[in-house]
Amino acid sequence: MMVEISVFAGAGQLAMALADLVAERLRRTPTLVLGLPTGRTPLGFYRQMVRIAREAGADFSRATTFNLDEFLGVGPEEPGSYRQYMERHLFRHINIDRRHIHFLDGAAQDPAAECERYEAEIRAAGGIDLQVLGIGGNGHIGFNEPAGSLVARTHVVRLQLQTRRANASLWGGDVTRVPRRALSMGMATILHARSVVLMATGAEKAACVSAMVDGPLTTRMPASFLQLHPEVHVMLDRAAARGLRRK
Numbered sequence: 615m616m617v618e619i620s621v622f623a624g625a626g627q628l629a630m631a632l633a634d635l636v637a638e639r640l641r642r643t644p645t646l647v648l649g650l651p652t653g654r655t656p657l658g659f660y661r662q663m664v665r666i667a668r669e670a671g672a673d674f675s676r677a678t679t680f681n682l683d684e685f686l687g688v689g690p691e692e693p694g695s696y697r698q699y700m701e702r703h704l705f706r707h708i709n710i711d712r713r714h715i716h717f718l719d720g721a722a723q724d725p726a727a728e729c730e731r732y733e734a735e736i737r738a739a740g741g742i743d744l745q746v747l748g749i750g751g752n753g754h755i756g757f758n759e760p761a762g763s764l765v766a767r768t769h770v771v772r773l774q775l776q777t778r779r780a781n782a783s784l785w786g787g788d789v790t791r792v793p794r795r796a797l798s799m800g801m802a803t804i805l806h807a808r809s810v811v812l813m814a815t816g817a818e819k820a821a822c823v824s825a826m827v828d829g830p831l832t833t834r835m836p837a838s839f840l841q842l843h844p845e846v847h848v849m850l851d852r853a854a855a856r857g858l859r860r861k
């Protein structure tokens with residue numbers, strides 16, 4: 615398997631190493647096309663990325679971003695949207711050209727057409743160079759939830775209750791306010807990125823991390839398909855790495 619694994623003493627060190635890695639990739643390729651996640655895990659990474667941008671001048675002016683997913687029925691200005699999360703934690707703090715920020719519009723009139731538009735934009739950008747991922751406690755990547763079958767391309771997904779609970783903090787802590795559906799890049803959209811970095815922290819991710827790395831390929835553990843990818847780097851803290859056979 616081509617998966618490279620790094621285990622860090624804590625989430626802070628992991629965040630710093632990932633921000634350094636992205637900054638280095640950006641130096642090498644100023645026109646880098648980045649795929650980005652939201653959620654709790656990347657908060658430290660974005661904090662470090664903003665710090666590096668301020669202190670060392672990481673230059674995003676020619677870079678392009680595509681976020682993985684957005685809630686369905688939620689417009690880009692709504693506070694609970696992933697678009698606003700990205701504004702708060704990254705975009706407004708770096709020198710990215712706003713025209714290079716790509717996002718699924720959760721409020722699009724025709725969600726299927728919106729998904730096609732997104733795929734076309736990724737193609738037009740020349741594909742994703744570096745896809746940064748988190749992993750759900752149930753093994754989802756993007757919002758590709760465990761199921762009997764998975765979908766290749768960007769599509770409308772139904773969120774599992776566990777996933778909605780994990781997102782409640784964006785919605786005033788009230789799980790009933792978390793949308794039931796979302797738009798998400800599909801498995802092939804993610805797997806076609808030239809390189810992938812997945813980060814996971816905390817004991818609650820240990821079981822899915824070991825299933826992802828050491829388990830069989832199964833649609834019940836969507837992240838296991840990353841084993842097919844030629845260039846995946848898994849960055850973990852000690853707690854998330856606890857279940858791994860090799861460390």
Ligand code: F6R
Nearest residue numbers: 651652653654655748749750756
């Ligand atoms: C978010 C996304 C999800 C999260 C995952 C982990 O854009 O695509 O796959 O990465 O749900 O979320 P946290 O980091 O909150 O545990």
